[in-house]
Amino acid sequence: MLHPTSGCADARSAADPCYRCDLLVGLDGVHVEHVDRRDGLLIVTVSTPAAPTGCPLCGVVAIGRGRRRRVLHDVPGVTRVRIVWRQRVWRCGDVGCAKKTFVEQLPSLVARRGSLTRRAVDWAIGQLRREHATIEGLRRQLGTSWKTVWRAVEPELVRLAADESRFENVTTLGVDEHIWHHVDHRKRGPKELTGMVDLSRDSTGKTRARLLDLVPGRSGKAYASWLSERGEAFRKNVKVAALDPFAGYKTAIDDTLEDAVAVLDAFHVVKLGTAAVDEVRRRVQQDTLGHRGRKGDPLYGIQTILRAGAENLTDKQRIRLTAAIEADPAHDEVFVAWQCAQQLRSAYHAKDLTEGRRIAERVVDTFHTCPIPEIARLGRTLRRWRSAFLAYFTTSRANNGGTEAINGIIELHRRLARGYRNRENYRLRMLLTAGGLTP
């Protein structure tokens, strides 16, 4: 015989509902009274078991005043799920008490004014964090509004972001900037954001990059004031600070992180070398043929070959490189510049760090005297960054690569959301997807 209220054959009475229904729904602290499927929804009616309740103000035993139906959005399955909570309403037993009536609360089921169940909020955060979900996608799955989902998720992210313990144990710190919007800065504030990334290695020596924060602006000042906010203990803990060749961030590191070694990012140094070769090629191209490179010009044909590492060139590419250089004696300059860039590159590819450092020192000591102006300028840049450039070889290859990886994640999620209007929401969402918050 089916139970009249639960509709379940196993339930014996309203006061003793079926444990199998409870098990299937799996909500702690409530019994399943009724399960229904209609209009593409799974509707589960629940209530708390009867128990004597005291007034939260005076403690006098309260008197039941019936129920209130509250509809909650729950984690969707095959269909969307609604939890109908028959919430108990109470009245204080003491007529003189100021409390009058009150409604039962069950924080393990739902927040005081929430419309998503506690577990639906956790589910949504997990989807945003790990599954490339968007608020719009979650809204659709839950069958509610964008605002409802964000209002449920936001306080949780704010709470996690405010937890200073997430800044503990940072020994290697990376910094980089990115553009977060392309509209008028008077509307949405500065377009640039400076991002701080934890690049510390775990016990196995692996770097697990995690975004620590995003602050407006691209300046040494933005970075320095964030560092001062973190406090003495944090700053003392940072031993290595990786950065791209941007003097502002370098000044911030020198001024606020006295115990840290600044390390210039290897990828960017190699890129400076490649850029110098490109400039020489374009200049020689102009000087010899009087126009920009085009199809059929020897130097134009080797521009991608010049950007590659020598060890990666095929025999065919080597032959093409030689032929292009030999086409004109003026092309020798391009070849010399290319060899310089390859030498710079080889410092990072050397088998051991001692050998790498030896090459790097030679580069710093010789490039600035090179008769090729572009290489001499590169040499002067490297001399200016000397200690940060050489620090790579004494910090067992510390680099800013993890920060670039984080920027990739940020870019992907900004596109998935089709841009952001609110910088604080952007910060919270990016912190969540880029590993800065641990639910």
Ligand SMILES: [Zn+2]
């Ligand atoms: Zn009372």
